[in-house]
Amino acid sequence: MADRRTDTAAPPVSARRRRRGGAATAYALLAPSLVGFVVFLVLPILAVLILSLFEWNFLTDPEFVGLRNYRDLAGDDRALQSIGNTFYYVLLNIPAQTVLALLLALALNSKIKGRNAFRVVYVLPWMAMPVALGVIWRWVFDPVNGGLNRFLGLFGVDGASWLNDTAWAMPVVASVNVWQYTGYTMLFFLAGLQAIPAQLYEAADVDGASRTHRFFAITLPLLRPAMLFVLVTSVIGSFQVFDTIHVMTAGGPAGSTATLNYQIYLESFTQRSAGYGSMLAVVLFAVIAAITLLQVLLFRKRTVYDFS
Amino acid sequence: MTRLRTAAALALAAPLALAACGGGDDGAVTLRYAFWDDPQRPALEAMIDAFNEDHPDIRIELEQTPWDEYWPGLDSQFAGESAPDVFWNHVSRFPAYASSGVLLPLTDRIEEDGLDASVYPEDLYASWQFEGDQYGLPKDWDSIAMVYRLDALEAAGIDPSELDGLEWNPDDGGTYVEFLQKLTVDADGDNALSPDFDPGNVVQYGTAMASSTGQTDWWNYAVQNGCDLQTEPWGDYAIDAPECVEAIEFTADLYNRWGVAVPAEVTNQPNGSLASEQVTAGAAATALDGSWTLGVYRDGLEPGTWAVADNPSGPAGSGTVINGLSNAVYAGTEHPDEAWEFVKFLGSEQAQAIAADLGSVWPGVADLNGRFADYWAGQGVDVSGFQTAAEGTTTGYPLSLDDAAFSTAALDEFNQVWLGDKDAQAAADAVVAIANE
Numbered sequence: 228m229a230d231r232r233t234d235t236a237a238p239p240v241s242a243r244r245r246r247r248g249g250a251a252t253a254y255a256l257l258a259p260s261l262v263g264f265v266v267f268l269v270l271p272i273l274a275v276l277i278l279s280l281f282e283w284n285f286l287t288d289p290e291f292v293g294l295r296n297y298r299d300l301a302g303d304d305r306a307l308q309s310i311g312n313t314f315y316y317v318l319l320n321i322p323a324q325t326v327l328a329l330l331l332a333l334a335l336n337s338k339i340k341g342r343n344a345f346r347v348v349y350v351l352p353w354m355a356m357p358v359a360l361g362v363i364w365r366w367v368f369d370p371v372n373g374g375l376n377r378f379l380g381l382f383g384v385d386g387a388s389w390l391n392d393t394a395w396a397m398p399v400v401a402s403v404n405v406w407q408y409t410g411y412t413m414l415f416f417l418a419g420l421q422a423i424p425a426q427l428y429e430a431a432d433v434d435g436a437s438r439t440h441r442f443f444a445i446t447l448p449l450l451r452p453a454m455l456f457v458l459v460t461s462v463i464g465s466f467q468v469f470d471t472i473h474v475m476t477a478g479g480p481a482g483s484t485a486t487l488n489y490q491i492y493l494e495s496f497t498q499r500s501a502g503y504g505s506m507l508a509v510v511l512f513a514v515i516a517a518i519t520l521l522q523v524l525l526f527r528k529r530t531v532y533d534f535s
Numbered sequence: 536m537t538r539l540r541t542a543a544a545l546a547l548a549a550p551l552a553l554a555a556c557g558g559g560d561d562g563a564v565t566l567r568y569a570f571w572d573d574p575q576r577p578a579l580e581a582m583i584d585a586f587n588e589d590h591p592d593i594r595i596e597l598e599q600t601p602w603d604e605y606w607p608g609l610d611s612q613f614a615g616e617s618a619p620d621v622f623w624n625h626v627s628r629f630p631a632y633a634s635s636g637v638l639l640p641l642t643d644r645i646e647e648d649g650l651d652a653s654v655y656p657e658d659l660y661a662s663w664q665f666e667g668d669q670y671g672l673p674k675d676w677d678s679i680a681m682v683y684r685l686d687a688l689e690a691a692g693i694d695p696s697e698l699d700g701l702e703w704n705p706d707d708g709g710t711y712v713e714f715l716q717k718l719t720v721d722a723d724g725d726n727a728l729s730p731d732f733d734p735g736n737v738v739q740y741g742t743a744m745a746s747s748t749g750q751t752d753w754w755n756y757a758v759q760n761g762c763d764l765q766t767e768p769w770g771d772y773a774i775d776a777p778e779c780v781e782a783i784e785f786t787a788d789l790y791n792r793w794g795v796a797v798p799a800e801v802t803n804q805p806n807g808s809l810a811s812e813q814v815t816a817g818a819a820a821t822a823l824d825g826s827w828t829l830g831v832y833r834d835g836l837e838p839g840t841w842a843v844a845d846n847p848s849g850p851a852g853s854g855t856v857i858n859g860l861s862n863a864v865y866a867g868t869e870h871p872d873e874a875w876e877f878v879k880f881l882g883s884e885q886a887q888a889i890a891a892d893l894g895s896v897w898p899g900v901a902d903l904n905g906r907f908a909d910y911w912a913g914q915g916v917d918v919s920g921f922q923t924a925a926e927g928t929t930t931g932y933p934l935s936l937d938d939a940a941f942s943t944a945a946l947d948e949f950n951q952v953w954l955g956d957k958d959a960q961a962a963a964d965a966v967v968a969i970a971n972e
Contacts, residue, residue: 285614286635370800385735391800391954477603477805481951496607498939501614 278505285499296506305482306507309490310514312397316486317465319401324461325454327409332416333446346417349410357407361474364403365390368475390476393483400484404471408464412457419453420446455526459519466515487511564873565594567619571605574830578895582886586877593873602747603805606939613637616867620874621881624671624863626662626931627748627938630769632863633665634936639864640668644875654884654900662931663861671861672882673899675890677826678929679755679855680920681844682811684836687739687820691717691726701847705760705781708793711847715741715795718820727795734794741795743810743819744786745802748942750932751810753949754856755823757782758930759849768934772941772970775963782849783952783959791955799953804946811835823855826921827896833914843911843920854928859899897921941970 279296283289300306331349335342352360367374368389376386387395423446431441467488472478478485478493485493488511495504570579576599583595598619600608606628612618624632632638645652652660655673663671681698688695693714703711716727718741725731727741744752757764762779765772773779789796796802797813810822815835823846824832832841846853862881864874880886887898894910904922911918935941944966951957 284631284635285610286631286637365806371798372801388800388954390806391803393956475806479806479947479950480803480954481947481956493943496611497943499610 275505275508278502279509281502281505283501285501289502292502296503299503300506300510305485306487306490306494308482309485309487309507310510312482312484313466313486313488313511313514315397316401316468316484317462319398320404320465320468321458321462323402324405324409324412325457327405328412328457329416329450331409331413332420333442335413336417336420346413349413351410352407353411355407357470358474360403360407361471365475368399391480393481396476396480396484400468400471400475403475404465404468407471408461412461415453415457416450419450423449451526455522459522462518462522463515466511466518487514563592563594564870565596566621566868566870566874566877567596567598568877569598569600569605569609569619569622571600571602571623572827573599573601574834575827575890575895578890578893581889581893582881585886585889586880590873590876590880593877595877613865613867618865618867620865620868620870621877622863622865623674624663624861626858626934627942629663629670629861630665630934630936631938633668633670637866638670639866639868639871639874640670641672641864641875641878642668644879645669648879650879650882654902655882656899656901658931659859659899662859663863671863672878674860674862674881675827675887675896675899676857676859676925677897678857678921678924679751679823679825679846680918680924681821681846682814682824682828682832682841683821683844684814684817684841686840687718691720691820693717695842695844698844703756703759703785703847703849705785705788705850708788712789712793712795715789715821716793717741719795727793737794739817740797740813740819742789742821742823743797743802743813744789744822745804745807745810745813747804747946749945749949750856750858751823751825752953753783753786755846756785756849758854758856758928759846759851760785761849761851761928763930764933765935768931769936772933772935772967774945775960775967778851780960780963783949783963785849787952787955787959790953799950799955803950803953814841826918829894829911829916829918833894833916839915842916843918845920845923852928853924854930855924856932857925857929858932861899935970937970940972941966944969 278289280291280293281289282292282296335346335349339345366372370376370386370388370391373386373389375389379386389395389399427445427449428441431445436444466486468486469488469492472484472486472489473492476484478489487507491504491507491511494500494507568579568583570576576597579597583597586595587593609618609622609628618637624638652669656676659673659676660669663669663673683698685695697714701709701711701714703709713728718739719727719732719737720739721733722736722738723731723733725733727734746752746754748754749757754764757774757779760778760782762776762782763773764779774783790799797808797810797819799807801808802810802813809828809831810819810824811828811831812835813819814822814824815832829843846855862878864871864878868874882899884900884903887900887903888906890896891898891903891906892910894907894914897904897907908918908922933941948957948962948966952959952962
């Protein structure tokens with residue numbers, strides 16, 4: 228077992244010189260994707276950063292307002308609510324999705340009949356269009372004609388108004404996204420599980436370790452890289468949720484499902500305050516960057532195992 | 536500053552611009568024509584065909600986007616300087632567009648071509664003027680009237696003649712609410728007036744209401760209750776006045792007190808079902824709906840099973856809100872001459888006769904109203920209710936330089952009122968506070 232940090236030592240000088248010779252070729256090969264990176268990412272990000280200091284309705288010239296948009300945030304109840312909504316959504320989404328995905332991966336990593344078919348079935352929701360799924364789920368949750376309430380009605384249960392209920396709307400949207408992304412998350416856990424050497428379990432068997440003990444002493448620690456990747460990507464994705472909300476609730480009722488990312492859309496495009504919306508985008512970026520940094524630090528503290 | 540705006544627009548639009556690269560050019564000019572109401576597509580296509588007979592070298596590409604997405608899309612295309620050459624304009628957005636220079640002034644072209652503007656009703660034509668310039672030609676006009684299913688009335692034992700003179704009031708609902716109660720029927724066939732009525736198991740409601748703006752739900756009752764949505768055109772919103780709040784309460788009562796409207800959970804916009812969908816599906820018996828939706832009823836119901844009646848009367852009369860659309864030209868178009876040719880054609884008697892004969896919309900050209908009515912008479916539907924609605928206490932669509940703040944706040948607040956989660960006065964106060972900021 229070696230610490231990963233040991234192999235990041237500087238290569239010898241001669242090796243560095245040799246690499247410089249191929250640099251031109253490398254840059255040439257990188258150019259096409261660099262152009263895309265600059266045009267599709269760097270320029271828009273810069274534009275948003277700059278626009279956040281302006282007031283702009285798309286039609287007339289932008290007006291420089293300095294940090295006013297940022298100052299206005301403190302008194303903007305809807306925007307503050309949307310930040311709260313975002314954290315609420317992430318909390319509803321990530322733990323459920325991660326635990327479910329891990330359980331599914333464990334189940335499908337064992338030798339059960341038809342496991343390949345199951346793997347495909349669980350990943351299917353992720354392959355479908357979120358907008359199309361949103362439309363279908365909206366029908367399922369329709370309070371009067373929807374499938375769910377009709378089903379509940381068979382048992383004499385009066386279903387809620389779901390997407391029109393400020394208390395229910397967010398949990399419903401979050402559960403749809405959990406359903407959609409669990410299979411995809413499971414794939415990474417499956418890959419992680421299959422990378423764990425079988426001899427560790429054999430040794431544990433010899434030592435008489437219980438199933439639970441094996442899970443916490445071997446499986447979970449060795450899934451750390453997969454876990455880091457899954458948490459970082461799914462948390463970022465969760466902070467940026469848009470399509471499901473747009474289709475299912477459009478941020479309503481009473482702004483209860485307007486996450487920060489949706490509020491950016493509402494401010495920028497419905498209210499035509501592109502500067503203010505850009506400010507919110509910068510805030511979202513800062514929040515995501517801080518949380519991602521936190522996650523990486525949290526995971527980096529521990530040792531990473533290397534069996535190669 | 537203009538350079539800055541262009542830079543901002545370019546940086547944001549760079550991906551779009553790249554995506555838009557490519558496409559051939561065979562000498563013909565292609566104009567993009569944007570609109571939002573898909574049911575009108577057949578009429579637009581027929582008009583374009585007629586246009587192409589005289590102008591085979593001008594190709595028209597239709598770009599349809601639903602109402603809620605239409606305006607954000609158009610705005611960002613103005614910013615990216617890639618807006619459609621010709622597009623449908625609405626009075627709620629007209630002031631903002633006209634004042635910011637994205638519309639091509641048509642005044643000089645109208646004079647040069649000696650266009651006779653007197654074919655349009657004077658108000659309709661003038662509603663597209665801003666600071667002395669004309670920024671569009673009337674495409675149509677619209678109003679609200681009661682669309683109803685004859686079979687539902689028959690089953691309830693109501694003779695259509697009883698529809699004349701229906702009255703509502705905020706206290707006991709009046710004959711209008713009684714009429715809707717008779718049409719609200721549960722699974723056992725008991726109506727809302729019966730002691731055996733089960734409100735939890737309704738198969739048909741008296742009415743359905745759904746609107747992103749208020750135009751086809753509470754504005755009707757507001758006008759009928761003497762509420763002025765604004766203090767004056769371009770003025771402050773005044774919907775916190777007692778007559779307005781009373782009308783908002785009455786609308787909420789239809790949902791929650793009387794239970795005669797398809798529940799707000801189903802029809803709240805922007806994601807809910809439309810009134811026309813509820814009526815054609817049999818879930819509602821009537822709707823106070825826009826003349827532009829007639830085609831939806833025609834396509835969804837058997838001929839002879841539905842009709843149009845006058846709006847009910849409230850304490851202040853039977854008015855509603857009338858409105859019209861125009862075809863406008865984008866100031867940044869590369870083909871202003873061709874775009875004007877097309878808009879001129881769309882505003883002509885020849886083109887609007889095509890739409891009228893298809894029963895698409897009430898034409899902007901006044902003389903053609905009869906052709907539109909004739910089409911519907913041929914379908915067995917007397918549409919004069921819409922013309923009656925355009926008279927009397929009826930008012931024009933509210934005008935504001937910033938309609939977005941009002942409409943977004945109003946939809947958000949009133950959706951809660953319809954759900955029974957918020958008090959009408961509190962919601963009206965909140966909307967006024969945001970809209971008049």
